[in-house]
Amino acid sequence: MKPPRNNRPGSGPSRPPSDRGPFRAGGPNRTSGPGGKPRGEQRSGHGGETGYRDQKPRQGGFQPRPARSAQTRDGQPRDAQPRDGQPRDGQPRDGQSRDGQPRDGQPREGQHREAPRVALNQIEQPRGAQPHRSHAGPQRHHQEAPRHVPEAPKGTxxxxxxxxxxxxxxxxxxxxxxxxxxxxxxxxxxxxxxxxxxxxxxxxxxxxxxxxxxxxxxxxxxxxxxDPLSPPSLQSVLEKTGAIIVLDQVTDPRNVGAIMRSAAAFGAAAVITQDRNAPEETGALAKAASGALETIPLLRAVNIARTIIALKAANVWCIGLDAAGTPLSGPAFADRRVALVLGAEGEGLRRLTRETCDEIAGLTIKGAVESLNVSAAAAVALYELSRR
Missing domain, CATH: 3.30.1330 (60s Ribosomal Protein L30; Chain: A;)
Known part of the structure; x- marks a missing residue:
């Protein structure tokens, strides 16, 4: 019978099988054969030749660690403390002062220490853990619910x-x-x-x-x-009689609806808003208009300044409403068709819009109030123009 290939003469030092694990101290001597004889002295059955070489430990191989002594160099046990109860570095133990007495608020040895009380909502949940759910039903939170926005099919x-x-x-x-x-x-x-x-x-x-x-x-x-109403053309509006209201970036739908209601009350021809910075046709706008959305045309213009220029080309006198202007007088425009231009509440008319108008007029206000809401100002101005 031939010896294993890796243990043949000249094949180098042998290695223990992988299933035996690393060498450990205190175990059987794996370099000895049966009867306690060294493996190098065993003979094979083939002509008296040596079947195994003398095995020597490999340089740099695994060496067992020496057992750790339970005593220090001075002969004292490692876990032992000096008789005075102080650590070796001279610092007092946790919970004791330098005289060996317990600190304030710390329990003496042998006493039970009460755990601090923590509210349930202060306990930090582990990352990825699910919060505990009560079987008593959902709890009510005193937070204001978000406002519901009416959903309608597209195009309605x-x-x-x-x-x-x-x-x-x-x-x-x-x-x-x-x-x-x-x-x-x-x-x-x-x-x-x-x-x-x-x-x-x-x-x-x-x-x-x-x-x-x-x-x-x-x-x-x-x-x-x-479905939303289809806006008419500017030319069809010019064919009608009555004042025209131009809104420069008035964004509140309730203000636009209230202005349309006043326009219907004083016989205006149409209301023109900007295409981008103006509200769409919504339920809030229609309710504030109180039916005027169905009778007063609502136009949307891409550029307000160009729209004013187009109105001026059609012999419409454009009046910008501003508190710094001269008082508005209806009888002064008895023989002219007028377009009333109003700016956003707070900001007023923009510079280009103001410069494009034919004139700037204001309302006579008496008292501590300096200005009016844009819808209220439109109603007062339309009433003044109706007196001509």
């Missing part, structure tokens, strides 16, 4: 308010989709517009409308899903 808008919906039902240019009414709202709208209508209403309760439009919306029990 939810209108609400009894006057706004009654005017929309009477407008043949308005394309209607769905009509949701409570019993009370249907009875009131039927008094102003006799049924049958172009759309059959769906009977709902207020809770459903609150969920659809939001609890902060004053819908008066009526909601209408419809």
């Amino acid at each position: 808008v939810w209108l609400y308010g009894r006057h706004a919906i009654a005017a929309a039902l009477a407008n043949p240019a308005r394309r209607l989709r769905r009509l949701l009414l409570t019993e009370e709202a249907e009875a009131e709208i039927s008094q102003s517009i006799r049924p049958p209508w172009a759309l059959t209403p769906e009977r709902v309760d207020r809770a459903r409308l609150d969920h659809l439009l939001g609890r902060d919306v004053v819908h008066q029990g009526a909601a209408l899903l419809a």
